[in-house]
Every structure is written in C-alpha cells, then in structure tokens.
Amino acid sequence: MKYALLLFASLFATSWNASFAQNKVAKTTSAAEFEQGLKANKAVQLVDVRSAGEFAEGHLPNAQNIDINSGDFDQKVAKLDKTKPVYVYCAVGGRSAKAMSKLQKMGFVEILNLDGGIKAWSREGKKVVR
Numbered sequence: 001m002k003y004a005l006l007l008f009a010s011l012f013a014t015s016w017n018a019s020f021a022q023n024k025v026a027k028t029t030s031a032a033e034f035e036q037g038l039k040a041n042k043a044v045q046l047v048d049v050r051s052a053g054e055f056a057e058g059h060l061p062n063a064q065n066i067d068i069n070s071g072d073f074d075q076k077v078a079k080l081d082k083t084k085p086v087y088v089y090c091a092v093g094g095r096s097a098k099a100m101s102k103l104q105k106m107g108f109v110e111i112l113n114l115d116g117g118i119k120a121w122s123r124e125g126k127k128v129v130r
Contacts, residue, residue: 026104028097028113031121034087037112043084047077048118049099050090058128060089060121068095074102082108089114089121 029037038044038060048059049068059065066076068090077099080086086108090096093116100113114121122128 024104024109026100026108026111026113028093028100028115030115031124031126034089034112034114034121035126037085037087041085045080045084045086047080047086047088047099048090049073049088049095050118054091058118058122058130060118061127061129063089063129068099068102073099074106077103078106080108082106085110085112087112087114090117092117092119 038046046060046063048055048063048065050059050065051067051069052065055063055065066073070076077086086103088096088099088103088111090099093113096113096117100111103111116123118128
C-alpha cells in the first residue's frame with residue numbers, strides 16, 4: 001500500500017511538473033509582435049539589459065534598466081515577478097538572448113526577447129524615449 005501511494009505521488013508530481021514546464025514561454029520575436037504584446041498586457045515587465053549609458057541615449061517607453069553585464073543583474077531580476085511576462089531587449093539582440101536564458105533558468109514563466117533589439121525597433125519607426 002505504501003509503495004502504491006509513493007508511486008502515485010511520484011507520477012502525479014512528474015506529470016504536474018511536465019505540464020507546468022509546457023506552460024513556460026521563452027522566445028525571440030519581431031518588433032511588431034513585441035509591441036503588440038506590450039499593448040495587450042499591462043502586466044509586462046519591460047527590461048532593457050544594456051548599460052546605463054546606452055539606456056540614457058534612448059530606450060523603450062516604461063522600460064527599466066537592468067544591465068546584463070553588471071555584477072548585480074541576478075539580484076535585480078530576482079525582484080521581478082516570475083509569474084508575470086518579462087520582455088527583454090538590448091541593442092541588437094545578443095545580450096537580451098543571454099538574459100532570456102538566465103531568466104529561464106531562474107524560473108520565469110514568460111520571456112520575450114526583441115529580435116534585433118532597439119535598433120530593429122527604431123528602424124520600424126517605433127517610439128523611443130530620450
């Protein structure tokens with residue numbers, strides 16, 4: 001009887017973890033889809049992972065700056081809500097891809113990376129705050 005209960009509990013936990021993992025989203029997306037997500041979901045946590053100097057030169061509206069190359073990146077993003085979407089971007093997409101990978105490992109449920117970064121965003125004539 002004990003063995004049957006342990007087996008059942010183990011199978012339940014495994015299937016629950018598998019279904020939870022399937023609900024996670026981490027992808028790189030176009031500027032148009034990124035913008036659409038920002039407009040559709042006011043709970044999005046928008047993170048610019050560039051340096052403070054780059055951020056000061058121009059950033060997306062309502063973005064917060066958490067530099068991927070700073071020593072406290074992990075501590076700062078740990079303060080974000082893991083259950084709410086996190087949208088990340090950098091200059092052209094390399095640093096934000098690295099950030100997306102880190103966020104996945106930290107257990108964030110939904111992460112979108114802006115393909116081509118703020119440069120792609122600007123090329124499409126989308127708003128940048130200076």
